[in-house]
Amino acid sequence: MxxxxxxxxxxxxxxxxxxxxxxxxxxxxxxxxxxxxxxxxxxxxxxxxxxxxxxxxxxxxxxxxxxxxxxxxxxxxxxxxxxxxxxxxxxxxxxxxxxxxxxxxxxxxxxxxxxxxxHFEIEERFLLDAQVYRNDMPVGDGDALNDVVVHPGKAVRMIEFELFIDGQFVYSQRSDGLIIATPTGTTAYALSGGGPIVHPGIDAITLVPMFPHTLSSRPIVVGGGSEIRIHIGETNEAYPHVSCDGQTRVVSKPDDILYVRRKPQRLKLVHPFGHNFYEVCRSKLGWSSRLGA
Incomplete structure (x- = not known):
């Protein structure tokens, strides 16, 4: 008992x-x-x-x-x-x-x-913390089990931003936005955006561009302890939205800074014995069963 x-x-x-x-x-x-x-x-x-x-x-x-x-x-x-x-x-x-x-x-x-x-097992899943700063002052925050997404909101236009990982400049991009996903979130919106499926036991964050204006832009997988910093371009005509698990938490302005980090606390997810991540993927995503099965 x-x-x-x-x-x-x-x-x-x-x-x-x-x-x-x-x-x-x-x-x-x-x-x-x-x-x-x-x-x-x-x-x-x-x-x-x-x-x-x-x-x-x-x-x-x-x-x-x-x-x-x-x-x-x-x-x-x-x-x-x-x-x-x-x-x-x-x-x-x-x-x-x-x-x-x-x-x-x-x-x-x-x-x-x-x-x-x-008769159960506990699997821990990490979440993401998101904070938006304007003129060095916090203006909004949120947390997400699946993903933090920067997108143009209802406007049908690209947004411009710069991406930094652990303080190092990665690229400037014009696109429909960026999905920042936990391993849990890689089977959600990030999967629809062409991102990889990441096993929930891997300590990693996946960044998936949304319709980037360059053919060379591809998803990136970084360590779970990485600090993601996004600088919203000063010339944006749209005000990019920052959504956590599909819910808009902040409407940013040009020159705002978004920080995304792993949350210290974790979700304790209970499974009955026999839970198998790959079996779940086969069932939910329609993968083929073994030959002859």
């Missing part, structure tokens, strides 16, 4: 399937005699649930384990809040791909039971 006694629940809003799975999960945890705490926003879709409610940040302080029912987007939001407390997180897939929420609803009771009985 594990020490998981206080179980937090976070669900995908606006999904009837996620609500049904949440109700099943509450009943199952109740039968096991566990204390269930439901995130306050999730509680709004679970009428008469009879459980304690708490904010997402508070869940990390009072729970031994948090279970997220939804897609990878739901997990991204939970990860940014829960990495600070180091609370382990388990994902049940009620989205589309489900790279992070890898437990199927059809086997939920079995797999959750295995975890509660101590």
């Amino acid at each position: 594990t020490s998981f006694k206080n179980i937090g629940l976070i669900g995908r809003l606006g999904s009837a399937r996620a609500v049904d799975t949440l109700k099943r999960l509450v009943r199952y945890l109740d039968k096991r005699g566990l204390h269930v705490i439901i995130e306050d926003r999730t509680a709004t879709v679970l009428l008469d649930h009879g459980q304690q409610e708490a904010s997402r940040d508070r869940l990390g302080e009072i729970c031994d384990l948090v279970i997220v029912v939804g897609g990878d987007g739901s997990m991204l939001g939970a990860a940014r809040a829960l990495c600070l407390s180091g609370t382990p997180v388990l994902g049940i897939n009620r989205g589309r791909l489900g790279f992070l929420t890898d437990v199927s609803p059809d086997e939920m009771e079995v797999k959750v039971g295995e975890v509660l009985d101590g």
Whole structure:
């Protein structure tokens, strides 16, 4: 048995399937005699649930384990809040791909039971911190489990910027932007941009240009401890947006500086025994199985 006694629940809003799975999960945890705490926003879709409610940040302080029912987007939001407390997180897939929420609803009771009985493994994933400075003063920040993206926003035009890694000048570029991805994020937006898939156990950051105005510009993989600095060009007509996990956090101005670094805290992602990253890739990305299988 594990020490998981206080179980937090976070669900995908606006999904009837996620609500049904949440109700099943509450009943199952109740039968096991566990204390269930439901995130306050999730509680709004679970009428008469009879459980304690708490904010997402508070869940990390009072729970031994948090279970997220939804897609990878739901997990991204939970990860940014829960990495600070180091609370382990388990994902049940009620989205589309489900790279992070890898437990199927059809086997939920079995797999959750295995975890509660101590049959699980914990995988740590790092996040990125992003900070934008203007005239040497901070004007905005954010964090991301998948990626930090510099892009022109709604404007259909290229942006200009200079890239520095650990203080060394790399290049000036005109493009639709730049994706700065963790290993977790290399199977997300960065993959669509032509970036490589990086195993989550590798301590690396991937930089993927978005439609660069040169055929020689290619993705770069650097050490996870690297400091990424982007100087927004002074002649930009568009005001580039800085997005973290798809959510705009700062609208920058010409001559702003964006710093991206690895976050000190890490997400503790729980998997039932037998989790295999390459099997997940085969399943989610449609890779071929072994010959004759």
